[in-house]
Amino acid sequence: MEKYAADIFSIREAQARIKSLAHTTPVLTSESLNDLSGRQLYFKCECFQKGGSFKFRGACNAVFSLDDKDAAKGVVTHSSGNHAGALSFAAKLRGIPAYIVISKNAPKCKVENVMRYGGQIIWAEASVQSREEVANKVLQETGGILIHPYNDGHVMSGQGTISLELLEQVPQIDTMIVPISGGAQSKAAGRIIMLRETNTIADGLRGFLGDKTWPVVRDLVDDVIIVEDNEIIEAMKLAFDILKVAVEPSGAIGLAAVLSDTFKKNPAWKDCRNIGIIFSGGNVDLGILWDSFKT
Amino acid sequence: MEKYAADIFSIREAQARIKSLAHTTPVLTSESLNDLSGRQLYFKCECFQKGGSFKFRGACNAVFSLDDKDAAKGVVTHSSGNHAGALSFAAKLRGIPAYIVISKNAPKCKVENVMRYGGQIIWAEASVQSREEVANKVLQETGGILIHPYNDGHVMSGQGTISLELLEQVPQIDTMIVPISGGAQSKAAGRIIMLRETNTIADGLRGFLGDKTWPVVRDLVDDVIIVEDNEIIEAMKLAFDILKVAVEPSGAIGLAAVLSDTFKKNPAWKDCRNIGIIFSGGNVDLGILWDSFKT
Numbered sequence: 001m002e003k004y005a006a007d008i009f010s011i012r013e014a015q016a017r018i019k020s021l022a023h024t025t026p027v028l029t030s031e032s033l034n035d036l037s038g039r040q041l042y043f044k045c046e047c048f049q050k051g052g053s054f055k056f057r058g059a060c061n062a063v064f065s066l067d068d069k070d071a072a073k074g075v076v077t078h079s080s081g082n083h084a085g086a087l088s089f090a091a092k093l094r095g096i097p098a099y100i101v102i103s104k105n106a107p108k109c110k111v112e113n114v115m116r117y118g119g120q121i122i123w124a125e126a127s128v129q130s131r132e133e134v135a136n137k138v139l140q141e142t143g144g145i146l147i148h149p150y151n152d153g154h155v156m157s158g159q160g161t162i163s164l165e166l167l168e169q170v171p172q173i174d175t176m177i178v179p180i181s182g183g184a185q186s187k188a189a190g191r192i193i194m195l196r197e198t199n200t201i202a203d204g205l206r207g208f209l210g211d212k213t214w215p216v217v218r219d220l221v222d223d224v225i226i227v228e229d230n231e232i233i234e235a236m237k238l239a240f241d242i243l244k245v246a247v248e249p250s251g252a253i254g255l256a257a258v259l260s261d262t263f264k265k266n267p268a269w270k271d272c273r274n275i276g277i278i279f280s281g282g283n284v285d286l287g288i289l290w291d292s293f294k295t
Numbered sequence: 296m297e298k299y300a301a302d303i304f305s306i307r308e309a310q311a312r313i314k315s316l317a318h319t320t321p322v323l324t325s326e327s328l329n330d331l332s333g334r335q336l337y338f339k340c341e342c343f344q345k346g347g348s349f350k351f352r353g354a355c356n357a358v359f360s361l362d363d364k365d366a367a368k369g370v371v372t373h374s375s376g377n378h379a380g381a382l383s384f385a386a387k388l389r390g391i392p393a394y395i396v397i398s399k400n401a402p403k404c405k406v407e408n409v410m411r412y413g414g415q416i417i418w419a420e421a422s423v424q425s426r427e428e429v430a431n432k433v434l435q436e437t438g439g440i441l442i443h444p445y446n447d448g449h450v451m452s453g454q455g456t457i458s459l460e461l462l463e464q465v466p467q468i469d470t471m472i473v474p475i476s477g478g479a480q481s482k483a484a485g486r487i488i489m490l491r492e493t494n495t496i497a498d499g500l501r502g503f504l505g506d507k508t509w510p511v512v513r514d515l516v517d518d519v520i521i522v523e524d525n526e527i528i529e530a531m532k533l534a535f536d537i538l539k540v541a542v543e544p545s546g547a548i549g550l551a552a553v554l555s556d557t558f559k560k561n562p563a564w565k566d567c568r569n570i571g572i573i574f575s576g577g578n579v580d581l582g583i584l585w586d587s588f589k590t
Contacts, residue, residue, distance in 0.1 A: 026321035028343055032411065047539040048323055109536065116327065237581075241404065244342040244541040244577030282539030286532075290585040 004220075005153040005212035011160035014061040018158060021060050021093060023049055025162075027169050032242050037258050040274045042173060044166045047247055047282025051113060053204075054162055054280045055086035055149075061158030062147045063090040071096050074144040078124070078131040080106035081204050082281050083149035088119030099144055101135045103127075107203055109285050150181075151210025166276050175272040177225075177254040179280050181207040183217050184224040201229045201292065204250030204281060225263055227256040233292045235259065239279070240289075248284035249292075255279075299515075300507035301451035306459055309356040309452040316355050316388060317456075318344050322464050327537050332553050335569045337468060339461045342542055342577025346408060348499075349457055349575045350381035350444075356453030357442045358385040366391050369439040373419070373426040375401035376499050377576050378444035383414025394439055396430045398422075402498055404580050445476075446505025461571050470567040472520075472549040474575050476502040478512050479519040496524045496587065499545030499576060520558055522551040528587050530554065534574070535584075543579035544587075550574075 046054035074097035091098035235256035254277035341349035369392035386393035
């Protein structure tokens with residue numbers, strides 16, 4: 001059996017490491033949404049996690065896995081999103097500096113999160129190339145440790161604690177739907193497909209698969225369901241109106257998926273009864289949320 | 296000792312009665328809001344209760360306290376707010392009709408809740424007088440039982456289960472802040488004061504004290520803190536931005552109160568360390584929320 005960058009053992013280790021630092025997030029249910037989907041839905045609210053997204057789990061596991069000597073120089077990352085705020089917060093808890101390379105088009109509330117938690121912002125252009133160049137420069141100047149937003153074993157193991165926790169809370173879950181950046185074309189092709197453009201309202205899902213995350217997706221994810229922007233917006237609206245929860249676009253796609261015809265009409269999924277849905281984050285500017293509802 | 300319409304015994308009874316019907320709602324915490332207030336805050340999220348507000352507890356306790364003969368004719372109420380949806384839902388669970396008298400200026404999302412749960416809507420003019428007249432007519436025609444929105448022992452005992460549940464979840468709480476319709480002038484005068492107008496953004500708090508609720512407020516509530524509409528809006532914004540929770544204006548006033556100078560600067564409250572705040576409901580139209588933020 002192939003060795004993955006994260007497995008049940010590393011995830012259990014992560015759970016023990018971050019237990020006293022991260023929130024145990026609640027699971028919400030709604031009979032209205034059960035009726036709408038025809039299944040029993042269990043919403044794992046990582047939007048209520050520290051920093052407003054699940055990313056705190058991975059960042060926290062990575063930061064607290066460092067030995068004191070490495071940690072002292074600080075941590076560095078390039079992220080325009082929730083990993084940026086999460087890493088800032090985790091570094092603050094450990095009392096070390098966090099250097100965050102952010103592109104100029106990042107959502108305002110995510111930049112505010114970095115500032116709130118004391119991360120030091122270094123601006124880059126919107127391209128991945130620019131962010132990586134700036135990050136390399138920061139790494140050289142500070143001697144800090146790079147904590148990649150996703151392609152990192154400790155980060156992956158930290159994120160994996162969501163599922164472990166959810167299964168402890170709701171043991172009868174038989175299916176789990178989680179947000180993923182791409183993956184559909186890669187799974188079909190049997191190798192990582194990089195896209196020239198990733199144009200979606202889900203700003204947290206514009207990344208790619210990495211060499212550490214890809215084997216997990218390739219071997220252990222049953223299927224990737226694609227949802228359109230209008231379905232994501234409808235799911236955010238349902239989350240707000242019925243569950244009273246602010247969910248960002250990337251976080252709402254699990255609900256969008258379970259309500260989509262692609263899922264409902266696929267005979268392969270007809271026996272999925274108790275479905276865990278990860279509301280991965282809630283960092284959405286209210287004005288942008290409202291504007292998207294009007295269109 | 297005076298006998299109150301609800302006490303710890305009737306509340307414990309209510310808790311046993313509604314246990315399998317109502318959600319045990321989660322408690323959220325935030326270090327950012329702790330820093331802002333200088334206290335440890337515990338947010339009891341009744342916005343996640345069935346029907347989107349705490350009112351389900353009281354309605355449920357009242358409906359399931361009826362004997363089968365009384366219940367069969369249905370329940371009646373006059374409410375433009377959360378009690379209307381809550382009573383409809385509780386009646387639906389018991390399989391009996393709910394007749395809801397609603398004034399024409401009620402918030403859209405609260406009317407939709409009544410429809411969602413199968414309540415039968417009878418429209419009235421905006422005045423309390425019109426609502427009561429129409430309700431009396433409905434009572435005569437149907438022979439149904441009136442479940443008053445608040446001045447009712449079973450309803451009060453059901454609502455009281457919030458605090459019991461919160462104290463079980465967070466035993467170290469030393470202070471509880473709850474939304475209240477008026478009460479400040481009544482406490483000062485030593486009798487119920489009725490106002491000609493109740494003009495506030497908090498549409499759930501435009502009612503008055505009743506002869507059953509007043510003794511509790513008179514004797515057992517330490518103080519009533521008044522907050523302005525702009526403070527309520529700021530609290531809703533903090534709830535959305537930091538906690539990722541949709542809280543309606545009436546539900547946000549506990550957070551507004553704890554952040555107000557009236558509270559912060561009063562030496563009587565300086566030893567309040569662990570404060571329970573009831574987010575009583577989340578039924579707010581997103582467009583109205585956004586409009587209020589812009590003003």
